[in-house]
Amino acid sequence: MQIRAATLNAWALPAPLGELVPERMRAIGNELGRLELDLVALQEVWTAAARRTLVRAGDAAGLVHAWTDDAGLGGSGIVILSRHPFAAARVERFSLPRVPPRPDHPDYYVGKGFVELLLDLPSCAVRVIATHLHARYQGDVAHAYRAYRTGQIIELATALRSATEPVILLGDLNLQDTDAEYRVLRGLTCLRDAAVEIGRREPTVDGTNPFRNSGREPKRIDYVLVRDGPTAGIHVSGLHRIFDAVFDAGGRTASFSDHAGLVADISLHDSPRPSAKIDSRAIGLAASLLAEGRARTEMNRSTARVAAGAGWAGALVATRGARSPRFSRRSLLRTSIQFGGLAALTPGVACTLIAEVFSPDELLAFDQLLDRLYGLLR
Template sequence: MSQLKVLTLNCWGVPTPIACQLRLERMTAIGDRLKRGDYDLVVLQEVWDKADFKILLDRVSGVFVYNHYFYSGAIGSGVCVFSKFPILESFYYRFSLNGYAHKVFHGDWFGGKGVGMCIVKFQDFRLGLFCTHLHAEYSEADDEYLAHRVSQAFEMSQLIKLTATKHLCDFVVTAGDFNLQPTDLGYKLLRENAKLRDAWLELNDETDSGKTCDIPSNYFTTPAQLKVCPNGKRLDYILFRNNEGTSVEVVNCQVTMGKIPGHPYNYSDHEGVGATLNISKGNNAPHDNGDPTRLEPLLSEAKSLIERGIGKVSSNSQFYTILAIISVCLLYMLSSLDIPPWLGLFRGMLLVALTLLFGFCIWNKAILSRIETHGLMATKNDIRNLLNSQKS
């Protein structure tokens, strides 16, 4: 029997001082904590700045001989892996949908979010490691990214199910910040479709703590966040699955990486999740406590949600069409006006602004809306095919 210790942590490494507090101090502290070597495999999210990755690498390279950063998008995926065991292969799958480019302050689009995959040689076993950071929610009352996040969860579940077979790996570990709570459709869909087990739930009830984000004891949790969810949220997970011939048992799972020793603040605005897994050979089949009838209603619900998302894109596209027409009319009217010379500069600025607005509307209508529609249609059709196979 072999023992594998896994850690996942969202490092909160947004590279802007206003949006992210004490980043350099916290990254240094995270590196110093990891170099103690308490874990065999570490999956980190929100390591956006390559200088932060270097800070971590400089501190942990003596313990974690192998590492991989998943580059994607304009600023990188923010997801990286540190391992004591050889990383044999790696690949990054970018999600079809990633939010909106014009939502600059949300930033998910610029990270090109997706799933990082690694095959790790863990002693006599081959581990299929899947690392991710799904799109953030931002507003629980008006979640404009819900269809995107459900699409991402479904894509990831299909990817794991169709690639992580016994011919590729002996067992599977999926870790990261899912931005999904256990009651959310995306979480249920991911677990049921990919037949994954939740390391936390192997030893704890859902009513137990296990919260990793916006918790009252975290230095960075704001009163506004506590007002929305007084006890915090469970968003960070270590999920796993054994393939035929391998047994995986959770012997420990805990929320960790809280306060930095000697400081009043935490390592991150998220807590980490650490799990210890016992891995052994055997003739057993993949462990599956799931009820096959549970998947079908989840797929039906996801399909309906995606269809509503497609309808929303259509409405947004009509809005951009109307706005483009209005901007053209205003451009014509403004350029035709006979105004005093001293207002020439002001009119020039308005003409530039209206021209940019027109270009923005056309770009959204002709390009971005189509990309979003096609992404949602692809997910809808994939869900439909799976639904049909479940019914046959």
């Protein structure tokens, strides 16, 4: 049994976050039929119009079975189109992050997670996972949110722990094969990297894309990963970049997305490899990365408490100076202080929420993920 499976981060965000979205979605849709796919997982499909365009195009290309997340920006942004029927589809939201980060790092405000389903093939069932892990923002923060991705990988590993079918995982993982999280992913899930297996480690984000800076360092952050089941194996015979051509879109140079996609030619067979065991080194590394993230949340909580105290103190100054019927230079100064104190009130409330509501919630999530990590050994 042969399967042709693809993945693409479609970058279908509302304007101005996404550029030329209608034109690009139509181009992706036109390409689906030419690629003769059996399965495609799309990420960042965060507008209803983009979902409709892609589902209609998939139907015309023979990908008549669709799963979509209609929660908009609050959803996973994942769309799955399949030639074969599937069952038991579910979406699981990631536990992290729980604290709102910088406004220009918007992962907190969307509902990233993973979609899991059973693809019903004539020869056997295949468990398919489509996901999109936390973005790196590496140019802005040295830690590149690796602790969050580690927690998300633990949730993926937990979901796959009881899988008795061959597994195909597709998605934008926002990590490179030189990163610690990559070792955690491979070690906890026992998934095989299709690109490494056949020697086709090509970047999926680079400066040749017209939506990227020409000097951008090439990175491979989109993946096809596979794992044999107890009675059926998976063999990857080919892996290629797709959706990377450049075209004209109303006078602008464009491509299908700001990522390239991948397509894998996969065959199922009845000679599976012996079941791999979880790598204990991956357990230790994951625990270390979770501890790093937990410590950062504690530090940020302490900082927020200090800022909250300053905000509330400013608000108190404003309140104490609120009753002054006479106008004078002194009253003018007092009024200025009032406005300054009231301006400090809103940051004080925000910092209080971060310190006393969001941060404790995130610390609890880190602790629960650590428990789930060690639970993989039981």
